[in-house]
Amino acid sequence: MRLRMQGMLALFVLWIGLGALAAQAQSRVPAPDAILYVKGLACPYCAYGLEKKLKKLSMVQEIEVQMDEGRVLVAFRKDQHPEPAAFEALVARVVKEAGFTLEKVEYPTRQDASRKQDGS
Numbered sequence: 001m002r003l004r005m006q007g008m009l010a011l012f013v014l015w016i017g018l019g020a021l022a023a024q025a026q027s028r029v030p031a032p033d034a035i036l037y038v039k040g041l042a043c044p045y046c047a048y049g050l051e052k053k054l055k056k057l058s059m060v061q062e063i064e065v066q067m068d069e070g071r072v073l074v075a076f077r078k079d080q081h082p083e084p085a086a087f088e089a090l091v092a093r094v095v096k097e098a099g100f101t102l103e104k105v106e107y108p109t110r111q112d113a114s115r116k117q118d119g120s
Contacts, residue, residue, distance in 0.1 A: 029064040029073035032108060033081065036072040036091060039101040041065065050098045057090065070103075 041047050047065040054063050054072065059080040064073040076082070082090075088105050095102040 027064060027073070029062050029075045031075070032064075032073035033076040034074040034087065035106045035108065036074060036095070037103040037106070038070055038072055038095055039103050041067045041070055041100065043067075046099070050095065050100060053094050053098050054091070057094070059087070 038050070041050070044067065047067045050072070051063050051065050054060060054074070059076050059082050060074060061077045062075040065071075066073065084105070084107065088102075091105065092102045
């Protein structure tokens with residue numbers, strides 16, 4: 001009986017672990033056009049508020065807030081790839097209005113366009 005319980009417990013733990021891995025693999029933005037590093041994302045409600053504000057931007061197709069990492073993944077609409085400086089100024093304003101601090105913006109597909117907000 002005890003061995004049976006241990007086996008069931010092991011299967012349950014495995015099932016939970018596989019579920020967590022599957023949830024991580026199902027990103028809404030698997031290949032982001034921009035990654036925003038945001039300081040101050042402390043709760044899901046705050047993250048949702050920022051997500052709503054960023055989704056209102058015309059060039060944004062999809063947003064995924066990764067609260068634990070302090071990142072926001074952004075996918076642009078197919079026909080809109082804004083100039084980096086203009087995009088960074090716009091999102092810096094939106095992030096600030098939402099009560100957060102934009103630390104930097106990275107462009108994974110455009111390595112040369114990576115910039116820091118603090119000028120370094």
